Amino acid sequence: MLESCQNAQERWGGVHKLIDRWLQERQKLVEAFDRLGETPEALAGNRKKLKEFCGVLVDYVSAGHFEIYEQLIAEAKAFDDERGLELAETIFPRIDVITQFALDFNDHCDKGDCSCAQTLTGKLKELGSRLHERFELEDCLIEVLHNAHKEEAAVQA
Incomplete structure (x- = not known):
């Protein structure tokens, strides 16, 4: 999971400060998740690590919904990008399901x-699998929107 996070940063780093910051938050989330890789018995007794992880998890999924996705949709609308908007309509419902699972996990631990x-x-284990899927969906959305608008933005600049 960490490797795919680093690949995304390399591919889109510097494209937009908001996305850069969000990809850094993704890396923090992956690192916090990896720190939970202890034995189940030790982890269940370590509320501090779980609480820290849950805080990073909620911050990440919230930033996606309340900052990043809105920005990407606004960009697609500004460039009249029907393909990007259609992709978003396809991807967002699945991301919403994953977000709800993450929030339920947080509530469960709280x-x-x-x-x-x-x-x-x-x-x-299920959360890790769903986060991996979410990262792939987000990467797809960023890639399509960025690639679609990259040349247009350069012409307008």
Whole structure:
């Protein structure tokens, strides 16, 4: 997961400061997730690591919904990019499902329901898989919108 995060930064780093910052937040999320890779028993008892991870998780998914996606949609509309808007309509519902899963995981841990090692291990595994899918969907959206507007933006500059 960390490797795909670094690849995205290399491909789109510098394109837009907002996206750069968000990709850095993604890297922090992946690193926090990787730090949770302890044994399930140790992890279930380590509320501090879980709380830190959940904070980064909520920050990341919130930034996507309340900053990045709005910016990408505004850019697509500004360039009258029907392909980008259609892609967004296809991708956003799946991202919404993944976001809800992430928020439910956070709520589950906030309630103190993360003390069962077996349950926590299963939820983390599923969360990791869903985050990986989300990163791929986001990368696709960024790539299509960036590539579609890159030349147009250079001409307008």
